[in-house]
Amino acid sequence: MLGPALRHHLFKSIWSQSLEIIAFTLVGIILYLFCDWALRMMEKQHGEALPYRNVIFFVLIMTLSLASFSLIRGFMPAGAEGTPDNNQEQQTTD
Numbered sequence: 001m002l003g004p005a006l007r008h009h010l011f012k013s014i015w016s017q018s019l020e021i022i023a024f025t026l027v028g029i030i031l032y033l034f035c036d037w038a039l040r041m042m043e044k045q046h047g048e049a050l051p052y053r054n055v056i057f058f059v060l061i062m063t064l065s066l067a068s069f070s071l072i073r074g075f076m077p078a079g080a081e082g083t084p085d086n087n088q089e090q091q092t093t094d
Contacts, residue, residue, distance in 0.1 A: 020076055027068050035060040 039057050043050050050056060 016076070020072075023072055023076075024069065027072060028065065031061055031064050031068065035064065 035057055038060060039050070039053065042056070043053075
């Protein structure tokens with residue numbers, strides 16, 4: 001049977017990982033919809049379908065996703081990156 005401290009740590013770890021997955025998924029969906037809208041607006045101003053539309057969409061979504069995911073990672077609590085907290089013992093050299 002798990003002790004209360006261990007149960008609390010496991011629950012906290014699972015919750016933070018779930019929160020991270022939800023946040024990245026929601027931002028990804030929003031970015032997809034925004035990039036699609038922005039590309040359609042560009043095509044509307046251009047008057048026809050843009051050549052290399054897929055490349056333009058890729059550059060838009062890649063740039064925005066890297067920036068926004070980096071911001072999200074900065075706002076996540078410590079230990080939410082899917083790695084355990086740094087409670088490792090440091091080795092001393094003699």
